[in-house]
Amino acid sequence: MSQKQRGEESRQQVVGAASRRETKQRLLDAAVSEFESHGYTATPVSRIAATAGVTVQTLYLAWGSKRALLRAYLESTLADGSHAPGDVASRFLDQCPEHLVTQLATVFVETASRSATGWKLYREAALTDSEIAADWAELQSLRRTTYRGILGLIGETALRPGLTAETATTTAWAIASPETFELLVRQHNYSSEKYLEWLSDTLRSALIGPAISSSTLS
Structure with a gap:
């Protein structure tokens, strides 16, 4: 194979990979729209494929299953593009117990604001x-493990x-659970600010010893 042929093959591979990524994203966007409008169970793969403008076979080649699309949707909402992982971890270092618990509440509310619909879809499915x-x-076990690591700093x-x-x-x-966010924000119309205040106060009262709380407030 000549150098020109190798270069052309390489360009075709790059174009093909970009096209596959674009198709996967289009399918994910279509799945998100359909899941949010109709729910997971009531959304057939044929509707997702039609919304994305591809065949059902293409959907399965790109994602393997409807379940994989739901998982990808939730994971995309859990990822925080505004903070690198190290930046998020640093928010819990060198904090007094009350401030650490407040940071835990803050991070949870930030995540819940992005992921509440995905959590609801997952619970229903x-x-x-x-x-x-x-x-x-x-996913619930991973959340528990995360909390264990954060609270271990106290x-x-x-x-x-x-x-x-x-x-x-x-x-x-x-x-600090998807269920409390659903109940208070989605069903009882708490604002994010009011929910954060409730969550911070409730966690501090439930977790931090009275001597510690008194000393931090004095």
Whole structure:
């Protein structure tokens, strides 16, 4: 093969890869639109493909399954483009216990504001799809693991009497949850600011020992 032929093949590969990426994104955008309008279960792959202007076979070649599109949608909302991972982690370093808990609440509300619809779709789809139910359980486990790492920065001596690091993790996991965001923001019409205030106050009251709270406020 001549150098010219190799160059032409390389250009074709680049163009082909770009076309495949564009098709995948178009399918994801179509899936998001259809899921949000009709729900996951009521959206057939044929409708997603038609909205994206491709065949059902192309959808399966690009994504493999409708479930993969739902997972990609949720993961895209969980990713925070405004902060590098190290920047987010640094928000929890060198913080007093109360400020650390407030940061936890703040990061959760930021994430929930982006991901609430995806969480709702996942919960609903998990009722009828065992693989999505397993995905949802995994995502909840990852959230719990994240909270365990953050709250581990506090130290048990700063926690309310009777709380261990593990029970504190369980408490935060239950309070700062997709379900509370759905109930208070989506159903009870809390603003993001009001929800953040409620969440911060509730987490501090539930997690931080009274001696620590008094000293930070004095």
